[in-house]
Ligand code: SF4
């Protein structure tokens with residue numbers, strides 16, 4: 001376990017979906033989901049939008065700017081997105097590229 | 099193998115809101131199995147059931163269930179590896195967008211087939227073990243070479259990059275070795291470990307006295323599991339240990355399959371559709387995918403509507419303020435232990451039949467005789483088919 005990263009470090013980090021999970025849109029449920037062995041997490045709209053941009057190449061900063069562009073009315077999203085990343089790390093849905 | 103059950107049900111239910119779609123399709127491809135586990139959840143008269151669905155019929159079932167909302171597909175059995183069209187079925191299912199799970203004993207698996215499944219798009223493999231101790235494992239599986247084969251296959255599954263769940267069915271003959279079970283799972287680099295006692299219906303009910311651990315055994319095992327959890331977390335090991343206590347030691351029942359006809363859909367080898375893989379034992383005429391569409395089956399069939407809502411309940415459940423919570427418990431268990439499928443699950447302390455559970459707990463305290471196990475095989479199955487007719 002490494003020491004907690006500072007804010008700028010976190011913006012530069014590149015999240016990668018853990019191999020265990022598959023992220024996809026579920027037509028029947030009209031939401032994004034994470035599928036894993038014998039289980040499923042239904043994601044709310046914002047979690048879905050964020051994870052849809054997690055591709056192992058984009059940094060958190062890029063994800064923020066892309067979403068802010070997509071939803072201009074929402075203003076600064078970096079706080080929410082960083083908060084989601086914390087949850088996703090803790091749930092082991094993602095890790096930061098090493 | 100077919101020990102998919104309450105743990106996965108609970109996992110799924112925690113993480114979704116109810117909307118009445120089948121999310122989980124369990125495809126029991128065949129009742130054929132090279133092993134003879136005495137806790138097998140297949141019906142006692144499996145040797146007497148009809149012809150297996152063809153490849154095309156299965157693919158059609160997958161397509162229909164996917165349209166109804168199913169996202170998880172479990173290939174189970176019997177031993178699904180017996181089906182030579184498994185690669186094709188996996189490929190079709192993956193194409194349809196399912197998360198595909200192979201639930202296997204590992205017998206009949208080899209590196210080439212694991213690779214072929216990967217190629218076809220298989221997402222995950224669950225390997226079931228009977229014990230961490232070779233001798234006990236082989237005794238319970240009714241096979242001498244089973245254990246070494248399972249170990250080799252578990253290693254191969256990881257080597258080929260799959261997520262792996264190891265499922266250990268715990269019972270009185272292996273639960274005292276839970277430390278070795280956990281250590282083996284750590285060594286094999288399992289992602290999840292399910293340490294669950296079997297549900298006592300089907301073959302397991304016939305063998306209940308040989309399987310049910312004592313309360314002291316259980317408490318000790320849970321304590322050891324908790325110690326390992328703490329230690330492994332400290333080491334940064336991501337392995338997850340899921341320990342499930344048998345409902346025989348509870349005073350309230352579990353909610354059967356998270357609600358009858360709520361999220362689970364099982365299709366048996368001959369096409370019979372069930373709300374739970376053991377429901378076939380109930381005196382209900384269940385629909386068959388050869389005769390009806392899955393949509394009709396899920397939404398309209400009397401079999402699937404039978405225990406939806408609570409109109410069917412009788413006392414003490416009807417007027418009980420906990421009924422929304424457990425829905426009266428397991429219907430199969432109620433039927434098996436009381437002869438009345440509408441009764442409260444006897445696990446409930448409010449049930450007038452709770453004494454049957456107390457008696458089983460009492461019996462568990464008596465010393466075990468390992469020789470009296472009824473193995474799940476065709477010969478024994480024919481005996482049951484006769485006595486059921
Ligand atoms: S005998 Fe064992 S391996 Fe075979 S289907 Fe039953 S539980 Fe599974």
Ligand code: SF4
Nearest residue numbers: 415418420421426446
């Ligand atoms: S009486 Fe019935 S509804 Fe009430 S707790 Fe017991 S099983 Fe559940």
